[in-house]
Amino acid sequence: MFFQIPVLAWLLLGIAAAAYGPSRYVFRYIAASPSRRDVTQPSEDLAWRTPAHFALSFGALCALAAFAIFIFTPAAEQFARSPSFLPILMVCLGAWSLVTVVQGLVRRRVQPFARGFYNTYERDGQPKRFWASLVWNALFGCLCLWLAFEANEDATNQSLRDRCYDEKNAFPPRVDIAACNKLI
Numbered sequence: 001m002f003f004q005i006p007v008l009a010w011l012l013l014g015i016a017a018a019a020y021g022p023s024r025y026v027f028r029y030i031a032a033s034p035s036r037r038d039v040t041q042p043s044e045d046l047a048w049r050t051p052a053h054f055a056l057s058f059g060a061l062c063a064l065a066a067f068a069i070f071i072f073t074p075a076a077e078q079f080a081r082s083p084s085f086l087p088i089l090m091v092c093l094g095a096w097s098l099v100t101v102v103q104g105l106v107r108r109r110v111q112p113f114a115r116g117f118y119n120t121y122e123r124d125g126q127p128k129r130f131w132a133s134l135v136w137n138a139l140f141g142c143l144c145l146w147l148a149f150e151a152n153e154d155a156t157n158q159s160l161r162d163r164c165y166d167e168k169n170a171f172p173p174r175v176d177i178a179a180c181n182k183l184i
Contacts, residue, residue: 083155094144
């Protein structure tokens with residue numbers, strides 16, 4: 001069932017999932033504008049409403065929109081078929097995970113890479129969950145980086161195997177022999 005869904009649909013679903021948090025913040029930021037406040041109601045706490053977080057969320061939404069447009073171009077299709085696609089994707093995911101570990105140590109607050117990104121644990125309030133989430137993000141980041149290097153090595157060997165076995169007779173015999181020698 002999952003294999004029948006096109007890759008572009010999965011990418012768009014992932015983009016929509018990634019855009020959920022920033023779009024929710026942008027909507028709340030605009031909806032809770034002090035100029036729209038009802039003067040007959042008591043004032044509400046707007047400490048969460050910062051211009052820096054708004055700019056970051058809006059920038060993330062713009063980047064995700066640009067990425068959603070980019071995935072429909074021929075350049076994106078060519079890049080997705082290249083052997084370096086998976087290693088680059090894994091390095092980005094691993095680096096992002098390790099950056100959240102460093103940010104968690106500095107800010108004393110972390111979001112685990114599990115069941116969405118809506119759970120936030122603070123070091124002082126929930127120390128066990130904070131450290132467990134920090135360790136989980138670190139292990140996930142290291143695993144992604146390790147898998148990226150393994151996938152890169154496998155992609156390099158795959159191109160050599162393709163040239164060595166040359167089932168379609170696309171390469172001259174010299175190239176086939178050189179690739180087989182390098183593979184051995």
